[in-house]
Amino acid sequence: MPPLLLRNRELLLKPSLYRQSTFRFASSHPNFSSSSSKKKNTKMGDRVPDSGRPGRSSSARGRGSDTLDKLSPYRDGCSSASPTVGHRNKSSASPNVGHRNKLSPYRDGCSSASPNVGHRNSSPQTDGPPQRNSSPERLTSSHGANAQETCLEPRPFDICRTVSDGVVRLQKSLLEINREKKREQSVDVHVEHLRPGMILLKRFISYHDQVKIVQICQELGIGEGGFYRPGYRDGAKLNLQMMCLGKNWDPESRLYEDRRLFDGAIPPKIPDEFKKLVEKGLCDSHDFLKRQKKGSYIEELPWMSPDICIVNFYSNSGKLGLHQDRDESIESRQKGLPVVSFSVGDSAWFSYGDGRDVDKAEKVLLESGDVLIFGGESRLIFHGVDSIEPKTAPSNLVEETKLKPGRLNLTFRQY
């Protein structure tokens, strides 16, 4: 391990004096309050294998003020005249076509060229990688000696419900509607300083921006390079659906690459709107740290410009084992360039600590609209998602976007 990393790890072992230090952005009147969303050392349940996954101004302060209003064409190869989803999937000119059928061990579902007979029967909706077709299609494939197989081509994973899901929703009470309206309009961003280099911006992403995030991720997720259920080298599957933006992270090789190995898809670009929100989160965190006057804010939390975003969708049984995010470049890790994480949908219990010991990990509840940042000497903390709290997503968000039960998480990094 390089000496600097060792030093970081040693520093991580210092007791945190920072936990009670919170700060509220209420328009321009900051005040202090204590953390309420955190509990300690609850034992974690069964985990998926550790992934080893990597393991400016104060006027911008306050709630993310609907930064995502203007949707831009966010995918490579989209002409300015045709930013629509419909065009994105017309892949006749796509360089990916030739690669699409090279299946990886972690690809479930069928393809006409599929050599993976063993995986064929997994649920296409939950396990399959995205395909170009939006509806399932019967395919006949030949696997080995005279084996003739017919199966359904997996549909791309859609984080939102379709009408045919047939979910009947009950009428909301007036009280519920008013509470939600209040929540939507709230500008009560609240900052928690969890430990050196680790900041939680509660309720940072406005309701409007949360809706946009879901909509954009839904569109990207059903297109080329969209959601699939990844697995590790040993064949174990992650308990989530994943899509990468900017660069592809491969859990098997633990490398970042320009194309996805199993289907050759080029990851969509990170939408500029997402980058703006990341920038704003870092600015507001710096403003907070400046007010603390505990040392150099830029040393505690270095600046970063994301070129990678890993989008995870956890169903209610989803989880992610304790791991470090350390597959980014050595420079990025040594400089402590932060990971910035957005949470949307159902809440999650997030664990973090200095080692792999789940019992010693701290726990914090990440709710819809929260932004968690860990950089500097916290860059290499062990962290993971213990559990998802069902039915905790804002019901107006679920209603408006048709987001499926579960949690959307976006982690931004600089390679």
Ligand SMILES: O=C(O)CCC(=O)C(=O)O
């Ligand atoms: O879902 C989360 O909050 C954490 C995700 C994460 O750690 C990762 O994608 O590396």
Ligand SMILES: [Fe+2]
């Ligand atoms: Fe991570």
